[in-house]
Amino acid sequence: MFREAIKVMDCTIRDGGLMNNHQFDLDFVRDVYKAVSESGMDYMEIGYKNSRRMFSAEEYGLWKFCDDEDIYKVIQGVENGAKVSVMVDIGRVDIEDVKPAKESPVDMIRVACYAKDIDKAIAMVNHFHSIGYETTINIMAISRVLENELEEALVQAEKESKADVVYIVDSFGSLYQESVEYLMKKFKSILKTKEVGMHMHNHQQLAFGNTIEGIIHGANYLDATIFGMGRAAGNCHTELLFGFLKNPKFDIRPVLDIIAKRFIPLREKIEWGYVIPYMITGMLDAHPRTAIALRKTDKKENYREFYESLISSDMD
Amino acid sequence: MFREAIKVMDCTIRDGGLMNNHQFDLDFVRDVYKAVSESGMDYMEIGYKNSRRMFSAEEYGLWKFCDDEDIYKVIQGVENGAKVSVMVDIGRVDIEDVKPAKESPVDMIRVACYAKDIDKAIAMVNHFHSIGYETTINIMAISRVLENELEEALVQAEKESKADVVYIVDSFGSLYQESVEYLMKKFKSILKTKEVGMHMHNHQQLAFGNTIEGIIHGANYLDATIFGMGRAAGNCHTELLFGFLKNPKFDIRPVLDIIAKRFIPLREKIEWGYVIPYMITGMLDAHPRTAIALRKTDKKENYREFYESLISSDMD
Numbered sequence: 212m213f214r215e216a217i218k219v220m221d222c223t224i225r226d227g228g229l230m231n232n233h234q235f236d237l238d239f240v241r242d243v244y245k246a247v248s249e250s251g252m253d254y255m256e257i258g259y260k261n262s263r264r265m266f267s268a269e270e271y272g273l274w275k276f277c278d279d280e281d282i283y284k285v286i287q288g289v290e291n292g293a294k295v296s297v298m299v300d301i302g303r304v305d306i307e308d309v310k311p312a313k314e315s316p317v318d319m320i321r322v323a324c325y326a327k328d329i330d331k332a333i334a335m336v337n338h339f340h341s342i343g344y345e346t347t348i349n350i351m352a353i354s355r356v357l358e359n360e361l362e363e364a365l366v367q368a369e370k371e372s373k374a375d376v377v378y379i380v381d382s383f384g385s386l387y388q389e390s391v392e393y394l395m396k397k398f399k400s401i402l403k404t405k406e407v408g409m410h411m412h413n414h415q416q417l418a419f420g421n422t423i424e425g426i427i428h429g430a431n432y433l434d435a436t437i438f439g440m441g442r443a444a445g446n447c448h449t450e451l452l453f454g455f456l457k458n459p460k461f462d463i464r465p466v467l468d469i470i471a472k473r474f475i476p477l478r479e480k481i482e483w484g485y486v487i488p489y490m491i492t493g494m495l496d497a498h499p500r501t502a503i504a505l506r507k508t509d510k511k512e513n514y515r516e517f518y519e520s521l522i523s524s525d526m527d
Numbered sequence: 528m529f530r531e532a533i534k535v536m537d538c539t540i541r542d543g544g545l546m547n548n549h550q551f552d553l554d555f556v557r558d559v560y561k562a563v564s565e566s567g568m569d570y571m572e573i574g575y576k577n578s579r580r581m582f583s584a585e586e587y588g589l590w591k592f593c594d595d596e597d598i599y600k601v602i603q604g605v606e607n608g609a610k611v612s613v614m615v616d617i618g619r620v621d622i623e624d625v626k627p628a629k630e631s632p633v634d635m636i637r638v639a640c641y642a643k644d645i646d647k648a649i650a651m652v653n654h655f656h657s658i659g660y661e662t663t664i665n666i667m668a669i670s671r672v673l674e675n676e677l678e679e680a681l682v683q684a685e686k687e688s689k690a691d692v693v694y695i696v697d698s699f700g701s702l703y704q705e706s707v708e709y710l711m712k713k714f715k716s717i718l719k720t721k722e723v724g725m726h727m728h729n730h731q732q733l734a735f736g737n738t739i740e741g742i743i744h745g746a747n748y749l750d751a752t753i754f755g756m757g758r759a760a761g762n763c764h765t766e767l768l769f770g771f772l773k774n775p776k777f778d779i780r781p782v783l784d785i786i787a788k789r790f791i792p793l794r795e796k797i798e799w800g801y802v803i804p805y806m807i808t809g810m811l812d813a814h815p816r817t818a819i820a821l822r823k824t825d826k827k828e829n830y831r832e833f834y835e836s837l838i839s840s841d842m843d
Contacts, residue, residue, distance in 0.1 A: 423703060450806065451810075455703065467834060471831075512787040512791060514783035515784055
């Protein structure tokens with residue numbers, strides 16, 4: 212698949228940060244940024260821009276806040292560096308603290324929201340657009356949105372927002388490719404002036420396959436993470452995606468190197484990827500938080516009990 | 528997806544045996560057979576029926592040979608037991624040693640072959656059919672078969688063979704879902720009187736997605752393995768497939784139990800699943816034997832060097 216319009220965004224530190232409270236040291240993040248840049252990826256999302264008034268700097272690492280001066284330390288001196296993205300959640304950012312794009316190392320701001328919060332997301336996106344940023348709307352938990360709400364959100368995003376991209380976010384890793392095809396057709400039919408993006412989770416080992424399905428149906432913004440690092444089962448693996456994309460601008464070698472050097476050792480300390488309780492939440496279209504909590508207890512391999520507990524809670 | 532005609536075949540011990548010279552002890556195999564039967568799977572493939580004159584019983588375990596008396600020890604006393612399958616390779620079986628189905632614990636014999644060996648496969652299939660077995664032809668390494676050879680093989684399989692099923696075998700785990708769709712349409716258009724089966728490998732984390740793609744396009748015989756155990760990256764995970772198939776005859780609980788009891792500990796001893804060198808062979812459509820060998824050396828994490836060596840050898 213070669214399509215020049217395709218952009219790959221690395222989300223390793225941002226989505227992976229959900230597994231370690233964003234406590235990556237600067238050296239690690241710099242290594243990832245170098246690998247992302249050398250391999251030809253278009254963007255790197257470094258973390259969340261959260262209010263320091265809402266979250267404690269003792270509990271969370273730098274990439275929960277993404278202060279401009281910390282980002283400069285990551286990117287300085289890297290040649291042909293990837294563009295920098297940060298994510299914001301509705302109601303967790305101090306908008307007045309965000310400088311105009313010209314005065315900031317950040318190129319893109321992505322607004323994560325549920326479909327029901329589309330009005331708030333549009334207001335934020337339009338503000339960030341007005342001060343010079345590329346912007347996106349990332350519609351989370353899309354497997355649980357009612358048809359009419361989704362259509363309304365997409366129509367609003369198309370008509371009222373300045374977003375460059377609207378993302379399908381499979382937060383729970385529960386989509387099969389049939390649903391991806393269905394959603395892509397709906398997104399493309401409504402979002403006539405926007406690009407569509409894919410942010411898939413790998414709870415059922417379908418993040419890569421679903422990203423391919425998105426590409427086939429016209430998605431041009433693709434989220435991926437190195438060695439799949441991300442919340443719970445993680446995301447579409449960058450190294451797999453590179454095997455599918457035929458654009459010669461992408462080079463898998465720097466990604467292979469940093470997996471060996473950084474991510475194989477890290478995986479010994481942080482558990483992401485294919486783990487049965489994460490798989491069970493994906494299969495049942497549930498948030499992985501219960502599975503992440505289970506894995507920190509001595510019942511971590513009690514799969515049947517965990518499965519039964521989720522099935523029962525669904526019946527309440 | 529509920530389709531009554533769908534049959535699931537467990538290949539854990541047969542394909543997994545390629546990683547340990549088929550040296551599973553009887554107790555382990557019996558536990559797997561119980562779980563397979565309790566969970567409602569239709570078949571369990573226990574191993575290969577190879578000639579004892581060609582392979583050493585000291586080097587290989589029981590399931591390289593699948594003597595009837597060993598199979599009886601696995602299945603005896605298990606209620607509503609799954610049907611038993613064995614696989615044969617062209618030129619490695621003593622056909623005269625295979626008793627008629629009525630006198631054997633085996634229900635199905637699957638003949639693995641390359642497309643070029645279709646004549647030999649058909650001869651074997653027709654013999655085994657004549658002595659009462661269900662039979663299949665499993666066309667290996669399908670990603671490397673030329674169009675005209677594949678079509679000829681399929682036409683022969685349809686016209687000349689008594690096989691019940693013809694399988695698409697993605698030996699190297701290199702297929703994307705576009706190719707699965709393409710192959711399924713070709714198989715279904717030629718094999719008017721046969722079922723089509725799917726045996727996918729997971730080198731690019733696409734075994735499950737590709738199996739779904741096969742189902743969508745009419746495949747009714749689905750190979751899966753518990754916790755994905757199989758050669759190199761392994762196969763379509765049974766526990767994932769059960770999440771997709773809605774037939775209430777399947778119960779995931781016995782599969783979850785045996786993963787916790789047997790396969791989590793086994794994975795500490797035998798390396799299968801998502802491992803970067805296995806991924807690289809899948810991406811490059813190569814046999815995983817070089818990757819399996821690499822993982823036994825102290826260069827096991829030298830991904831770039833391994834990648835370069837495969838790329839170069841492809842240019843020779």
